[in-house]
Amino acid sequence: MSIARILIVAGSDSGGGAGIQADIKTVTLLGGHAMTAITAITAQNTLGVQAVHPVPTDMVLAQMESCISDIGVDAVKIGMIGSAETASAVADRLAQLSVPVVFDPVMVATSGSSLADGATVAAFEKLMQVATVITPNLPELEALSGRAIANLDELEDAAQALRERIGAVVLAKGGHLPQQPDDDRPLIHDLLVDADMMADYSVARVETRHSHGTGCTLASAVAAGLGAGLSLGEAVDRAEAFVAAALGAAPGLGAGHGPMGHTLGRTPFYHLLAAMDRNGWDAAAFAARYGDAGD
Ligand SMILES: Nc1ncnc2c1ncn2[C@@H]1O[C@H](COP(=O)(O)OP(=O)(O)O)[C@@H](O)[C@H]1O
Numbered sequence: 001m002s003i004a005r006i007l008i009v010a011g012s013d014s015g016g017g018a019g020i021q022a023d024i025k026t027v028t029l030l031g032g033h034a035m036t037a038i039t040a041i042t043a044q045n046t047l048g049v050q051a052v053h054p055v056p057t058d059m060v061l062a063q064m065e066s067c068i069s070d071i072g073v074d075a076v077k078i079g080m081i082g083s084a085e086t087a088s089a090v091a092d093r094l095a096q097l098s099v100p101v102v103f104d105p106v107m108v109a110t111s112g113s114s115l116a117d118g119a120t121v122a123a124f125e126k127l128m129q130v131a132t133v134i135t136p137n138l139p140e141l142e143a144l145s146g147r148a149i150a151n152l153d154e155l156e157d158a159a160q161a162l163r164e165r166i167g168a169v170v171l172a173k174g175g176h177l178p179q180q181p182d183d184d185r186p187l188i189h190d191l192l193v194d195a196d197m198m199a200d201y202s203v204a205r206v207e208t209r210h211s212h213g214t215g216c217t218l219a220s221a222v223a224a225g226l227g228a229g230l231s232l233g234e235a236v237d238r239a240e241a242f243v244a245a246a247l248g249a250a251p252g253l254g255a256g257h258g259p260m261g262h263t264l265g266r267t268p269f270y271h272l273l274a275a276m277d278r279n280g281w282d283a284a285a286f287a288a289r290y291g292d293a294g295d
């Protein structure tokens with residue numbers, strides 16, 4: 001069986017809503033094999049980030065090397081990077097790999113807590129150079145392009161300027177923009193901007209405060225698609241559908257911005273029952289004792 005091998009270079013979110021935890025769930029649910037190089041450990045919940053402990057750069061590289069040298073990698077997702085030194089070293093290592101790289105330039109959590117200091121943001125330049133696609137949200141795109149963004153046209157202009165400067169495709173996330181005058185209902189516009197094309201992936205805005213991890217989920221879903229051989233357009237299209245579905249299935253945990261429902265309302269127990277059935281076990285009796293698919 002061929003399975004897309006996705007290397008996730010990102011931080012851990014103890015609350016399980018964003019970071020490595022969201023990435024593993026996303027890649028797994030989309031049929032890939034998730035591997036991780038953890039760059040930082042955060043003590044975090046739905047209310048904010050209480051503490052950050054960066055992982056030493058050597059250890060980040062060692063985790064990457066363990067995955068690359070044995071299992072192999074079809075695509076890479078980069079999220080929270082932990083330090084300027086790690087950003088630079090990861091960029092150097094990725095420059096030697098010829099696989100698609102999705103870089104989510106994480107600066108601030110949905111809760112408002114900072115996840116990258118000034119030196120780390122400056123070192124994003126090197127990571128952008130090795131990226132295939134960069135997925136900034138509005139404040140991140142403002143910081144990286146040096147432009148203020150107040151509407152959809154300015155979002156596109158800033159994405160185009162960044163693309164021209166760094167040479168990677170930009171998926172500019174419009175989740176932080178207010179409703180646009182031409183829209184008759186609340187939409188979020190995510191713009192995929194390349195040298196010769198611009199595609200507007202608009203999705204209906206789901207009314208929820210449980211949006212912790214949307215950026216991580218979108219980027220790792222794109223990486224999972226690229227690793228599986230989808231075109232960039234197809235990978236983004238599938239990723240948008242996955243984010244919307246997972247937002248709609250959020251379990252409503254915590255007092256702040258809660259996690260999404262990556263299992264889409266079905267427990268993975270469903271898969272165990274199906275596998276038991278395939279292997280000739282009495283799945284019906286098992287389900288009667290322990291519950292069924294959870295739906
Ligand atoms: N309430 C929502 N309804 C539908 N899609 C959403 C919602 N919030 C986020 N998304 C999707 O997730 C993407 C990332 O969210 P955004 O808040 O812009 O990024 P980040 O999590 O990096 O701040 C958005 O561009 C959009 O595609």
Ligand SMILES: Cc1ncc(COP(=O)(O)O)c(N)n1
Nearest residue numbers: 011018019109110212213214
């Ligand atoms: C470890 C880690 N990485 C990334 C994010 C950003 O996710 P979000 O913007 O959805 O809060 C986060 N909160 N924590």
